[in-house]
Amino acid sequence: MGRVVIDVMPKPEILDPQGKAVVGALPRLGFDLFTSVRQGKRFELEVAGDVTPEVLEQARRAAETLLSNPVIEDVVSVREAGPAGDTTEAQA
Amino acid sequence: MKVGVVTFPGSLDDGDARRAVTLAGGEAVALWHADADLRGVDAVVLPGGFSYGDYLRCGAIARFAPVMTEVVRAAEGGMPVLGICNGFQVLCESHLLPGALVRNDHQKFVCKDQRLRVEQTGTAWTSSFTAGQEITVPLKNGEGGFVADTATLDRLEGEGRVVFRYLDGNPNGSLRDIAGISNDRGNVVGLMPHPEHAVEELFGPGLDGLGLFTSVLSAGLEAIA
Numbered sequence: 001m002g003r004v005v006i007d008v009m010p011k012p013e014i015l016d017p018q019g020k021a022v023v024g025a026l027p028r029l030g031f032d033l034f035t036s037v038r039q040g041k042r043f044e045l046e047v048a049g050d051v052t053p054e055v056l057e058q059a060r061r062a063a064e065t066l067l068s069n070p071v072i073e074d075v076v077s078v079r080e081a082g083p084a085g086d087t088t089e090a091q092a
Numbered sequence: 093m094k095v096g097v098v099t100f101p102g103s104l105d106d107g108d109a110r111r112a113v114t115l116a117g118g119e120a121v122a123l124w125h126a127d128a129d130l131r132g133v134d135a136v137v138l139p140g141g142f143s144y145g146d147y148l149r150c151g152a153i154a155r156f157a158p159v160m161t162e163v164v165r166a167a168e169g170g171m172p173v174l175g176i177c178n179g180f181q182v183l184c185e186s187h188l189l190p191g192a193l194v195r196n197d198h199q200k201f202v203c204k205d206q207r208l209r210v211e212q213t214g215t216a217w218t219s220s221f222t223a224g225q226e227i228t229v230p231l232k233n234g235e236g237g238f239v240a241d242t243a244t245l246d247r248l249e250g251e252g253r254v255v256f257r258y259l260d261g262n263p264n265g266s267l268r269d270i271a272g273i274s275n276d277r278g279n280v281v282g283l284m285p286h287p288e289h290a291v292e293e294l295f296g297p298g299l300d301g302l303g304l305f306t307s308v309l310s311a312g313l314e315a316i317a
Contacts, residue, residue, distance in 0.1 A: 010194075014239055015265065017195040066156075069149055069185065071192040072239060 002051035004059040007077040008068045009040035043067055044081070051080040093312035095305070096123040096133035098163070098179075100154050104141030105176065105288055112288040113137070116305035128158040135172040135216070135308050136163055138179025140232075140286055150193060150235050151181035160186060172216035172308045173280045177233055180272070180282035189273055189282045190248070191240030196233070197265025205297040206231035206285050207259040208271050212252050215278040216311045220303040227300035229290040231263055236284040238266035238273075248273055256283050 010016045016038045023037040045062070047055050056078060063075040095113040097120060099106045110120035121133050125143075130136065143154035154160065160182070167173045167188050175183035183189045196202060207228050210221040221227070240248070245268055248254050256272035264284070272283025287301030 014194060015197055015237070017197055017199045021199050066152070067148070069152070069192055071184075071190075071241075072194055 001083050002047045002049060002055065003081045003083055004045045004047070004051055004055065005077070005079055005081040006043040006045065006059060006063045006067060006075065007040060008043070008063070008073050009076050010038060011072055011074055014072050040073075040076070041067075056080065093135070093309050094119045094121050094131075094133040095135045095137060095308065096121045096130055097137045097139055098123045098125060098159055099139075100125045100141075100143035100157065100178075100182075102142035102145060103139050103178070105286065106139040106141070108286075108288045108291075109137045109139040109176065112291040112301065112305050115291050116302055116309055118305065118309045123159055125154070125157040125159050128162050130159075130162050130166060134312050136166065136174070137288075138163070138173070138175040138182050139288070140177030140179060143178055143182065146178070146181075146235075149181075149185065151178060151183075151185040154178075154182045155185040164188060167275075167280050170277065170279050172311060174217050174304065174308070175280075175282035176286055176288060177236070177284055180284055181235070183280060183282040188280050189275060190244050191238055191273070193233075193235050193284070194237045194239055194265075195235045196237055196263075201232070201234045202236070202263050203230070203232040204263065205229070206263060206271075208256045208285060209259055210255070211257050212255045212274065212278075214252065215255055215274045215281050215307075217274075217281040217304045217307050218255055219310060220307040226259060227290075227303070228297045229285045229287045229301045230296055231285040233264060233284055236264040236266065238270045238284070240267065245270075251276060253278075255281055256285070 019038040097109045113120040210225045258269040287304045290296040290301035
């Protein structure tokens with residue numbers, strides 16, 4: 001069973017209030033080295049067989065039409081990954 | 093004139109929207125998200141609240157509801173469509189309106205009576221107002237910040253498609269204080285504040301919201317005449 005991982009991030013010019021809230025909370029726990037946080041989304045899509053170029057192409061189109069809104073978000077990565085439970089990702 | 097109000101899983105203000113239509117003198121028709129059927133209505137309201145848990149993004153799943161295929165088709169044919177709050181988010185996700193709504197810049201839910209200026213009275217939903225009229229209706233949202241790129245904002249301003257603007261301070265970080273916009277034809281309008289909560293004495297801040305619903309009814313009468 002193959003798996004595709006997709007990362008979506010808010011566009012740099014769009015204010016990211018969630019990231020802002022997180023960066024505000026970090027110093028309260030002593031994590032004082034971080035000046036900025038942006039929070040995005042990670043999707044894991046599974047397929048029955050292998051991750052073929054066709055699967056990746058369809059994942060890319062899904063990422064651009066449903067999984068992200070191009071007005072406010074960028075699809076930063078669409079890549080093959082190991083099976084579910086395996087946190088190591090295949091090299092693209 | 094029949095005005096349909098869609099109920100999505102999670103809609104909160106569909107009942108109030110139907111009530112507003114009735115108080116304005118129209119016939120309110122309940123529409124169901126899973127039915128690809130507009131039941132012969134002359135206009136549609138997408139109400140406030142939530143839809144499908146607002147998973148992914150607000151309005152992102154609702155956009156693909158069976159009823160929305162019909163709403164999009166009807167809107168492109170000129171039918172008046174009003175999106176309030178979550179309905180506005182659904183209209184943006186459906187590409188019937190440009191831009192998007194993001195989390196309030198101050199990261200808090202806002203719930204207050206909000207003063208607005210009616211900037212455009214040439215739409216199907218604002219003809220009952222006078223240009224520049226100031227109204228007060230409730231505002232309640234967590235993700236009400238209207239954003240779009242500069243070119244889109246300039247086009248909206250230049251084409252007179254900013255329909256409502258926030259007064260007395262910006263409650264959610266919306267760019268250029270934009271509270272509501274229309275499509276180029278003026279039949280589709282979306283706004284974050286809730287006019288359907290200001291249609292009856294003793295409930296809400298007054299009757300200022302009624303104008304949107306009387307507008308669409310008079311637009312319908314003109315179409316018949």
